[in-house]
Amino acid sequence: MSSLQPVRGTHDLLPDDSRRHRWVEEVAFAAAKRYGFGEIVTPIFEFTEVFSRTLGETSDVVTKEMYTFADRSGDSLTLRPEGTAGVARAFISNGLAQSLPLKLFYRGPMFRHERPQKGRLRQFHQVGVELLGVESPLADVEVIALAWRVLSELGLAGKVRLELNTLGDADSRAAYRDTLTAYLSDFRASLSEDSRNRLDRNPLRVLDSKDEGDRKIVEGAPLMSDSLTPSAREFFATVTDGLTQLGIPFVVNPKLVRGLDYYCHTAFEFTTTALGAQGTVLAGGRYDELIAQMGGVRTPGIGWAAGIERLSMLVDQVPAGVRPITVIPMGDALRAMAVAERLRRAGMTVDLGYSGNMKKRMARADKVNARFAVIMGEDEASRGAVTIRDLDGGTQDEVPLASLEEHLGRLL
């Protein structure tokens, strides 16, 4: 192992990648703000129990994917594998039950010790939202609408598909779990080994098994929708009606389940076929019992998270950045830097080479995609002037140095 390689599953974002990454992040944040969300920034590590108690002791994330370590005082800490648990913890720590409903947006790195693949990293980045304190299914509709808005503004509306399901309330889930387990147990011997394990630990997961034999068995399985209590059924109907009224396309997938234990009622996923095995691009659901489970006052919540790397791979092109102005000195480089400073003070983006003759500096201007070059030659200097060259048109004009900002301002 070479120590000059990045750690497995981590990645450097060079300026071009970074521009794309930030753009995705900013589009999401800007949309969230329009829906009334504010940003929350929580630590990237927490006490281990923040995650182990909320995500489910048996979930894969907790049992084998967390970066957990003892710090110098012996506390067990964990690099966050997802964002919701930390937001829930912050909600309790800060007594935010006083200010409901609460709309929070977050972004940043997450860590999971998985086997890396395309679209699956050990340090990856998410944007996400949480809406806390609203019992009504209208919250579900609005939060999904925001997700759809974000994806649309990233130009991905045609590339993703919204799948929706309900996991019901606690009573519905308990009832369904029983009937499903009873059904699957009859086929125990024919199930795949993975699914036999799932049957014991989290039977709902058998539903989305990819094993051929399992799928046949699952086809005949009882559906969640048959076990729903009347109120859970009505809740889900309001969500689907709401999405229909807002013109957001979706398909109900009765086999859609969630990996993390805290979900109930609405579960949804935006998926794509363009990323191989990593088809989920944005996913979320409702978690009414999470905060109570963590020891806070029972506060319903719903949210989603999206993987920035996965979104970035789907995005065709990001808007170009600002084109700079290049200042090219023929003689006194310090004088040029002073002029560059003047232009920057006036709000302009200015590139200034550090060396080279005129030809070199012009070539550099081209490479940084400069819009104009300000040429500071000795001839012009003697007249108190400077030349502005239009790099697209190839034309140039001499203007007084004193009014350079004004001239450039007109041209830009």
Next chain:
RNA sequence: GCGGGUGUAGCUCAGUUGGUUAGAGCGCCAGUUUGUGGUACUGGAUGUCGGCGGUUCGAUUCCGCUCACUCGCCCCA
């Protein structure tokens, strides 16, 4: 964590049926043009042939291990 594929210059890739100085295109640097770019032409630099070990007179080429990436499973954003 399990199974398959790949690993040669900054990038994309060719090549060596095991044999002396390992190639192309793009990019980079310099020049044709000592005050003018994006084109063209000329020249130049750059590789522990992923790493370690083995077989061999000799390995970038064969074998083993390892690391990384990648595809599928698992899981998930």
